[in-house]
Amino acid sequence: MAEARAFHTETATDEEIAAEAAVVGPFTDAVRALVDATIRSTVDLDEIRAAQAEIEAITERLTKEQIPGGYGVRYRTDGTGRAWGNAVIGLRNPIAPPLTISTEPSGRASADFRLGAPYEGPPGLVHGGVISLILDQVLGHAAGAGGRPGMTGTLTIRYRQATPLGELRAEAWIDRAEGIKTWAKGRIIGPDGPTAEAEGLFILPRWARERIARGESKGPSPKYFE
Numbered sequence: 001m002a003e004a005r006a007f008h009t010e011t012a013t014d015e016e017i018a019a020e021a022a023v024v025g026p027f028t029d030a031v032r033a034l035v036d037a038t039i040r041s042t043v044d045l046d047e048i049r050a051a052q053a054e055i056e057a058i059t060e061r062l063t064k065e066q067i068p069g070g071y072g073v074r075y076r077t078d079g080t081g082r083a084w085g086n087a088v089i090g091l092r093n094p095i096a097p098p099l100t101i102s103t104e105p106s107g108r109a110s111a112d113f114r115l116g117a118p119y120e121g122p123p124g125l126v127h128g129g130v131i132s133l134i135l136d137q138v139l140g141h142a143a144g145a146g147g148r149p150g151m152t153g154t155l156t157i158r159y160r161q162a163t164p165l166g167e168l169r170a171e172a173w174i175d176r177a178e179g180i181k182t183w184a185k186g187r188i189i190g191p192d193g194p195t196a197e198a199e200g201l202f203i204l205p206r207w208a209r210e211r212i213a214r215g216e217s218k219g220p221s222p223k224y225f226e
């Protein structure tokens with residue numbers, strides 16, 4: 001199954017991972033700055049054309065060697081994972097804001113983060129789909145931190161007030177659990193209080209249940225997303 005195939009086991013040491021992160025983290029930040037500049041730059045059109053040629057040359061340089069498909073999630077034997085391609089938290093993903101999510105084993109997750117021009121929907125405000133993206137991840141993280149990771153089955157969002165671009169906070173917690181199902185709740189908080197509230201149902205998927213039943217996995221680790 002595609003989902004199952006994207007979960008790799010890796011043997012890289014802490015030192016190797018830290019050394020790679022020290023290079024690719026700032027590299028990805030540089031590409032994020034490029035995305036922002038693409039939206040906001042007011043240089044003249046000749047300058048944009050010249051910049052495009054340089055960007056295309058860089059892309060050609062980078063794509064000389066690359067993996068097929070997405071990054072996947074790379075797991076170590078201690079249960080920690082590397083979701084560096086993830087659209088919300090991915091260290092190697094310039095589309096990700098990125099969020100650095102703190103978790104508690106009781107099943108809580110929170111992050112302070114900033115959303116700039118690339119996340120705009122209504123003028124000056126965060127796109128509703130981006131709010132849903134972030135809440136999906138943070139609620140999923142809370143479930144994972146509580147040792148109950150799952151795929152999102154449902155996600156309901158109430159947009160209480162507009163969310164301005166800028167500094168924001170997200171919080172989530174496990175509300176209740178039953179068998180393979182975990183219900184999490186959460187919210188995004190802006191300068192004038194909560195802007196969006198969410199409830200999600202996270203389900204440990206069949207392929208994960210089967211792996212556990214076959215003894216191929218000890219089961220979900222609370223360090224699932226770290």
Ligand SMILES: CCCCCCCC/C=C\CCCCCCCC(=O)SCCNC(=O)CCNC(=O)[C@H](O)C(C)(C)COP(=O)(O)OP(=O)(O)OC[C@H]1O[C@@H](n2cnc3c(N)ncnc32)[C@H](O)[C@@H]1OP(=O)(O)O
Nearest residue numbers: 136137140149150151152153154203205206208217219220
């Ligand atoms: C070895 C350990 C590894 C652990 C692995 C954990 C996996 C977590 C992975 C990565 C998380 C990373 C990121 C987290 C944050 C972001 C999360 C996302 O963005 S997730 C992407 C968006 N969501 C989807 O794409 C889901 C697509 N849907 C599915 O994959 C399946 O439909 C799934 C897993 C939701 C359920 O499939 P079934 O085959 O496991 O479920 P059945 O056996 O049919 O049903 C089990 C029970 O769940 C109910 N159910 C199934 N789907 C439901 C739904 N959508 N809503 C409500 N209930 C549902 C059923 O009625 C049944 O309930 P009854 O036991 O009868 O009480």
